[in-house]
Amino acid sequence: MPARLREIYSDRETMEFRQSEPMEVYATPPIDPSQIRAGELAVPIQMVFGNLRSRNYLQGQEGWSIEYNGDAEFNNVTVRGTIISQSGDIAGFIIDENTISKNDLVLDSTGKIVLGTGNNTIQMSSVDSTYRLWIGHATPASAPFSVTRTGVVKMTEGDIAGILTVGGDDNVIIDGTTGTFTIKNGSLKSIIIGNI
Numbered sequence: 001m002p003a004r005l006r007e008i009y010s011d012r013e014t015m016e017f018r019q020s021e022p023m024e025v026y027a028t029p030p031i032d033p034s035q036i037r038a039g040e041l042a043v044p045i046q047m048v049f050g051n052l053r054s055r056n057y058l059q060g061q062e063g064w065s066i067e068y069n070g071d072a073e074f075n076n077v078t079v080r081g082t083i084i085s086q087s088g089d090i091a092g093f094i095i096d097e098n099t100i101s102k103n104d105l106v107l108d109s110t111g112k113i114v115l116g117t118g119n120n121t122i123q124m125s126s127v128d129s130t131y132r133l134w135i136g137h138a139t140p141a142s143a144p145f146s147v148t149r150t151g152v153v154k155m156t157e158g159d160i161a162g163i164l165t166v167g168g169d170d171n172v173i174i175d176g177t178t179g180t181f182t183i184k185n186g187s188l189k190s191i192i193i194g195n196i
Contacts, residue, residue, distance in 0.1 A: 050068035057063030057073075064074045088095040093102040100107045106114040111126035119137045126132070134143035144156040166172035173182040 051065060053065040054063035057065050059065070059073065062075070064072075066072045085095055086097045093100050098109045104114075104116050106112075108114070113124045115122040121138055122133075122135045123138075123140070124133050125140075128140060128149075130148050131140035131146055132149050134140040134146040136145055137143035140146055143154075146154045160174065160176045162176055164174040164176070166174070171184050173180075175182070
């Protein structure tokens with residue numbers, strides 16, 4: 001323990017430190033040695049077995065604490081720099097090394113968003129080699145609805161109340177409001193009908 005700290009805390013009954021390494025205490029303004037008494041300072045902070053705490057500290061309720069092992073508890077915190085964390089809990093969201101999740105929502109830093117579980121799911125991906133969106137199955141190729149990265153849409157059923165235009169030059173127009181099916185002159189190439 002440095003000489004200055006040893007001089008201030010020469011009476012071991014005044015304050016107990018359980019430190020494996022020397023430590024120094026600094027205060028601004030400097031704390032008068034007469035303010036130190038019976039395990040606390042005559043200012044609104046306490047040192048309890050190496051833990052620095054506000055005198056009103058109640059775990060999970062009020063005050064603040066900085067533990068000797070690096071754990072800390074505060075009320076409101078303003079951080080002007082960068083927060084780096086590989087785990088934690090914010091408003092019920094669990095932070096893991098690569099994901100932020102709560103209930104059935106997973107945000108994956110590899111480029112995926114998942115809503116739901118199993119086959120009852122909606123997934124978006126920026127890294128899948130083929131698909132960008134799929135619904136109804138955990139495997140995109142087996143999903144009843146999907147959109148590929150090139151814009152190909154697959155669905156098993158649809159209900160269109162408005163107008164569906166097929167082709168970049170309005171070659172085929174299906175109007176769900178009037179029930180009409182229009183094919184522009186000269187744009188019909190072939191009609192394929194399956195088993196009748």
